[in-house]
Amino acid sequence: MSLIPNQRHLFDIPEDVTFLNVATMGPLPKAAFEAGQRGLARKLRPWTIPDADFFEDTRQLRPLLARLIGADEAGIALVPSVSYGLAVAAQNLTVARGQKILLLEDQFPSNVYTWRRLAAETGAEIRTISARGNQSLSEALLDAIAADTGLVACPQVRWTDGARIDLAAIGARCREVGAALVLDLTQSCGAMRFDVKEVQPDFMVAAGYKWLLGPYATGFLYAAPHRREGRPLEENWITRAGAEDFSRLIDYTDRYAPGAERYDMGERSNFALLPAFRASIELILGWGVDRIETTLAHRNRALAEALNARGLQVGPETGRGPHYLGALLPDSAPSDLIQRLRAEQIYASKRGNRLRITPHLFTSDTDVERFLLALDSMLG
Template sequence: MLTCKRSAFTLPPRITYLNCGYMSPQLKDAEKVGIRNLRRKRNPASIKPEDFFNDTELLRQEFAKLIHAPDPKRIVTVPSVSYGMANVARNLKIGRGDNMIVAAEQFPSNYYPWHRLCEETGAQLKSIAPPEAFTGRGQKWNERILDAIDINTKAVALGHVHWVDGTLFDLAAIRRRTREVGAVLIVDGTQSVGALPFDMQAFEPDALVCAGYKWLLGPYSTGLAYYGEYFDHGKPIEESWLNRAHSEQFSQLTNYQSTYQEGALRYEVGEHSNFVLVPMLLKSIQQLNRWGVSNIQEYCGHISREPILTLREKGFLIEDEAHRAKHLFGIRLGQHDPEKIKTQLLKNNVYVSYRGNAIRVAPNVYNTEKDLKKFATLISR
């Protein structure tokens, strides 16, 4: 099992940071890479044409390794989840009489594109809510989603986990059902990829989009997206010179090309060569691959197991382990006063998030069991 990796980060010693679902701290090594590459533009003569492509290619390979994707060329850099989803929305075949399914209260970047698309096309957007009763909530929520998929469903858009409380969505079962009706599966992996194992060959989503600044431990304003065969002949949302065929040949750029780069590469953001952010994200994902995502998930489960038992004994509601992630989980307060809890945590420099009606706790490898026990003791008072 992994040991605590706090020394790899520069977190202030007096804070207890249980909030990676909000934003990860920066790895020391990634910070060094960013500073070095920021200084590189002092002398632009040192930046060669091949440098526009080299780090991006390495980033594709490392991310492919992380998600078990056989073809790195299906992975592109994006500045945000909303950008990656906009490419999907532009090329999704849906119309009047069709429907699209999302989970209730999922993150806005994985809701607004579909809301607008359905308004414009006359399709129905179906938001599937969890049961009100807490017992068996995660399992029943998945069952509701599966039951909602019918012959008129053209797409299902979900996270691997729900961003508020870590409820796991059974992507393998949902993929099987979408295959039966010919629907597209779109996954926002922002709150899972990097801490929860994601197997592209097992889930086979048509699109996977991830922001880089949370569980991928990268900088803000960069992320990654995977686009499957469904999108191979689509139109990107912007016309970047880098996304056209033969863009590697700088001396021939005025020989305008009518064709895009093959397959998914057409969807890459303009200026995707970002000489600061791309090397930083690359360094972070290399570190995640060395640690191993399954080891990170196991570590988070190990340090939170006893504190969660304590909280349940005090009357707090937490989803059963079989139906939630270990790196991100929601705590519903029952009869406890949320404002008193928030005050108590801030007073003691404990950082979590408050999402919906849950306290969202999101530990990572820089945390220890002691951190979680401190949190549990404070909110139990």
């Protein structure tokens, strides 16, 4: 598979800026910014907005999001955040008193607090899974899934260090014991292969502002076929059958639009955010997620070798997301390392005792050289 050439020209990133922090927030491509501007401009003259525009952006976006994860369009709902999508999932899953809800150690808070509430409301028990010794996170989680497991909630890669989870194996094990599987793919969707047919989660959610390169407050939820008749968080008008006919909206109906659309957030027809989000998704699909993953893996393979050679331990590629590096910092690392890097226009992040390094297709060889030289200077 051919590598994607550098795509910096599609982003507004100055040459003297080294941005290695997509895991915190991905930059909006120029095309997405321009699409958002055009969309927002419609609101200057609302009398020019036809009723159909309340539906057109979502009609175009939903199948694109489905393509990203190998899903059918009817399984996609539009949500503003991971916490919203997880709340939808929690409202439509049943766990019994004494059953276990399995979470990973150091899992992102939004994918913890939701399940703590569910456990408190149902009498289920939270069990936090960590790896021991040479055990991988996937192995630890697989070993923990048992007959008393009611639900597993996890990512594809852990946000702190990029540790990779074998979701196909986890999904198969959940089906064996009858446990529900809920996924947060915010740190992998758009940069790493995923197919719902292989994993078969009950629900999956991803925020749009990281690896999907979209605006903040965008995202999507996938609901499995047997989870599409549930109860939405909101009872809004636009997800009802026949909502396209504004003249008949007072003919109230209990019927929803088909599929997972019932779970859409209220005011989903955002005239600025949705066109921008769609432009970003079209760009990702044009590159191809497989090629994005291969290209980022190639870049990070060399960078991981350079970091390991400097004593900043990075896990093997088989155990981490290929787009994601979490370098273990020495005890002697300055506490203000991130601030020192920023002073040099180099942007990464620190999570725990690891330096999180997440480049993208706009990252150049010059960026990597600047970053490594800065580390050599700052870490002594």
